[in-house]
Amino acid sequence: MEYRYLGKTGLQLSVLSFGSWVTFHKQIDDNHADELMSFAYDNGVNFFDNAEVYALGESEKMMGRILKRKSWDRTSVVLSSKVYFGSRGKENKPNQTGLSRKHIMEACRESLQRLQVDYLDLFFCHRPDPNTPIGEIVWTMHNLIQHGKILYWGTSMWSAEEIMSAHKFAKEHNLIGPVVEQPEYNVFERTKVEQEYAPLYNDPGLGTTVWSPLAAGLLTGKYLNGIPEGSRLAMPGFEWLKERWVQEEKVRKVGALNDLAKQLNVSLPTMALAWCIKNPNVTTAILGATKREQLEENFKALEVVKVLNDEEMGKIEEILK
Template identity: 65%
Template sequence: MEYRKMGNTGLDLSILSFGSWVTFHKQIDDGISDRLMSIAYENGVNFFDNAEVYALGESEKMMGRVLKTKNWDRTSYVVSSKVFFGWRGKENKPNQHGLGRKHIMEACDEALKRLQVDYLDLYFCHRPDKHVPIEEVVRTMNTLIQQGKIFYWGTSEWSGVEIMEAHAVAQRLGLEGPKMEQPEYNLFNRHKMEQEYLQIFKTVGMGTTIWSPLASGLLTGKYNDGIPDGSRLSLEGFEWLKDKTITDQKLQDVRNLKKVADELGTSLATLSLAWTIANPNVTTAIIGATKESQLTENLKALDILPKLTAEVLGEIDTIMGTKPLHPAY
């Protein structure tokens, strides 16, 4: 395993990490989650990602049960949660979602209980909240840091402008600004990482914990001939993800990309993951798996990474046609 500093912090994250979105509770049980987390940990993965809204809190409970039974040294791994959506779903009442001080403080305590840990290494604002002043968010996150409940706070799917506003507020108040962002980044979704955030990387520095590096499985090629039963895009309640993910053009691009994978003697999934972590501004790419074979294959991305020469990356750009056009200035 290789490790990268999370932006300009002193925290080392494995460049491949393990997440629970969709899979935990919805697709796998405690036994399988225990096995997958163990394989990840034994292969050097040190970051496990979660959120209050995943399976309405059940995902964190499942991960917490695994962490409790594994008895790993707490200093050897990093665990996260995210706050915004709440865990009560349609039963959410006022103050049970969003980024108001009350919800952030209470949601952190709830996440600690579900995960059965004393502190969160990383705590993300899962989305921006247009109804709460950013100063309130910054101050509340710093209160949690001062209480020892979280070590770093960050954002997920915030705009570059919103992130820099949070930094400006934090600097004015002498407080800690957001240290990491969790954006979607894959061969179909490149704008934020390769264009919008570039100045943030150069100025204040920022770690990134990438979600959906395989575009919800589309970049594995498993949807080329339809949607398999039991796959993520076949799940009830995830129709929105299917509609967003699958188009005829994207499927054709994936079929064309397979030629590059074949030339390198690897799978589409492994190639796509290796491409994601080839970006030096990626701290870690979060992988999710329901089978041991999937996880083992994903971990091979580390072996493919050195093979992604400028020539190979150029060939991928030509096939996919998704590279952002950078400003002329």
Template identity: 60%
Template sequence: MEYRRLGRSGLKVSALSLGSWLTFGNQITDKVADELMGIAYDAGVNFFDNAEGYAGGRSEIVMGKILAAKKWDRESFVVSSKVFFGAEPKGPNRVGLSRKHVIEACNAALKRLQVDYLDLYFCHRPDKETPIEETVWAMNTLLQQGKILYWGTSEWSAGEIMQAIVVAKQYNLIGPTMEQPQYNLLERDKMEKDYLLLFEEHGLGTTIWSPLASGVLSGKYTSGAAKNTRMDMKGMEWLKEAALTESRLKKAKGLQDYADKLNIPIAKLALAWCLKNPNVSTVILGASKTEQLKQNLTALEAVPLLTDKVMEKIDKIMGTKPGWSPF
């Protein structure tokens, strides 16, 4: 396993990590979740991603039980939570980024995950109803209390992240260390255009999610093997409608054909492509099956195969490269 600095921080995270959205406490059994975490950890994965809103908090409960049972050295893994959407039950002060919810959600996540502190704590979305100063101060309160080690954002615009950095500097506080954006061969603008100044001047780290575009780049939808996927889960109609468009599937088919010529599984190729970007600190893998995870954990092997010629061919097939992307 390769380990990368989380931006300019001193923290090292595995280049491949394991996430729990839609799987833990929902799509898979607790036994499978335990097996997945064991496989990942044994392969060198040290970062496990979670959030208060995943399965209404059940995802963190499942992960917490596994962490407690595994008895891994606390120094050997990095675990996260995110605040914004709230766990169950919902309430007026159980969502958003107010000081009250940011702090109470952290305390609740610590209990569910059965840890004394969170390595990473993300603002899961920007909150238009809470002053950014309030959120930055709340995060710094948690830092001072030792309940979190680093804080960051997820799916914030470059302008919103910059605003948080400016506020932190104004009050001599610690600003966001990392952002968790969606990044894959179909979604490239933020990582390759919008955030460039944040990478260059502020050393922002990234923990990217959906590297396979919700499975579109996994091969299952281009091979006709898509059965009982997350797209078929109740309440995920919105994801299916957004992900499985004719245009996206056509691009995926083109990538599948090229991967076949390279004799590489399409998922491995798509993951390696994400890993090649130097501004990616870690690629979060989602998995519902052990064999799926084992294969995807080999993605680093394919990075050296991505020559300039191969990268140019991929860009031509996908047609998604931002106009002035340096990547």
């Protein structure tokens, strides 16, 4: 496993990490989650990602139960959660969503309870909140760090301007600003990571924990001939994902990428993951899996990176246009 520093912090994350979105509670049970997390940990993964909204808190509870089972040294694991959407779904009332001081503090406490830990290594503002002053957000995150409830804080799906606004306020008031952004990043979704955030990697020094490196499974090739039963895009409530990714032009490009992967004697998902982590501004790519075999295949990306020289990267660019 390769480890990369998170931006300009001293925290090191495994370049491949493991997340629970969609899968935990909805697709797999505790025993499957235990098998996947254990396999990931045994192969060098040290970052496990979660959020209050994932399965409305049940994802955190499941991960918490697995962590309780294991004898892992807490200091060897980096855990995250996210605040914004709330954990009560349609039952959310005022102040149970967003980034007010009230919700951030209460969401942090509830995440710690569900995960059965004393602190979070990373705590993300899951979306920007135009209704809460940036100063209120920065002060609250700073206070959580001061109280030892979280160690670092970051953002997810914020614009570069919003991130810099938080840094500006933090600098003016001698507070701790965000150190990490969690954006979507894959061969089809590139603008934020490659262009918008480019000025932020050196100053203030932004780390990235990217999600959906396989484009919700599209880049595994399993949707080339339709949508298999039991797959993520076949699940009720995820029709929006299907509409977004299963488009004729994207599927055609995936077919061409699959042909290139065969020429290189690698699998399509390992090539897609290798392409993602080849970007030095990607601290870690978050994997989602329902089967151990999927993780085994995904980890091969660590070797496939060496296969993607300038010529092969050029061929990928030609396919993607």
